[in-house]
């Protein structure tokens with residue numbers, strides 16, 4: 001099968017022939033139909049998130065089950081599925097205490113070092129960012145990675161759930177637990193930010209303030225549920241948010257990943273407000289917090305990894321919200337492309353031209 005291989009920072013991704021094994025035990029082989037191009041992939045390409053190369057990126061995959069291992073009972077060939085490539089084990093202390101996104105025994109879902117690797121490039125083992133890779137014609141994963149979806153759900157929309165939508169919506173529903181009637185500010189109106197805005201609308205937030213520097217993204221944000229928008233390229237975002245919310249917001253979400261926006265997300269909080277940091281800052285980057293401001297107002301700052309997702313519970317819920325027309329995934333897909341268009345998709349994402357490019361695989 002073909003896959004786009006990342007060879008190092010500054011080098012264009014190259015399409016290579018990859019040898020992928022048959023499924024054993026609880027593994028499932030999935031034929032790719034659609035695969036979203038996420039900002040974290042771009043972070044790796046740009047060196048913001050260092051990863052050893054060669055590696056196959058892509059972690060918003062949707063496809064059709066082709067073959068299953070002998071111990072798989074929940075999936076059968078022909079099933080439509082979406083996958084989270086960071087697979088949870090289901091039995092470690094994190095998994096059983098309700099935080100499978102923090103699973104500490106992922107290794108139990110992987111092949112042992114003495115077994116044949118799942119994927120090989122020129123006879124040598126190659127992996128994805130985690131246990132599967134989206135920028136490939138097929139993926140071989142432990143079944144815990146998968147969630148079955150109705151065959152009538154468009155695969156390009158469904159693929160968004162695996163990372164961007166799950167992260168943004170999960171930050172609101174799971175990590176911050178936004179309450180009805182409250183005020184929310186979201187920094188960054190990309191895939192994650194727009195999902196947080198939609199989740200805040202679904203949760204019943206009274207005022208939802210979108211902050212970005214691109215007017216085209218703020219326009220989408222208003223369409224998806226933002227009641228106010230702030231163009232941070234021409235105004236002081238913190239001052240504007242305080243004005244709109246009457247002194248500060250109950251919840252802020254940072255989905256850009258810069259020192260400036262992370263600090264602004266804290267500074268715009270109301271008394272007893274909570275800032276949830278989602279965007280990944282470059283390794284080694286610190287942010288400054290005024291302890292007096294945090295302590296006197298009992299403000300909170302917390303991190304959010306993958307929307308604190310409990311994948312098997314959350315994904316079906318989000319799909320149902322989409323089917324009911326309450327979660328808009330259609331407007332979050334900006335462009336479609338092919339595997340060969342990946343370098344262009346990264347360029348467009350970096351230039352802020354797109355929310356998401358979805359790679360489609362001819363069937």
Ligand SMILES: [Zn+2]
Nearest residue numbers: 089092095103
């Ligand atoms: Zn676990």
Ligand SMILES: [Zn+2]
Nearest residue numbers: 038040163164
């Ligand atoms: Zn992602």
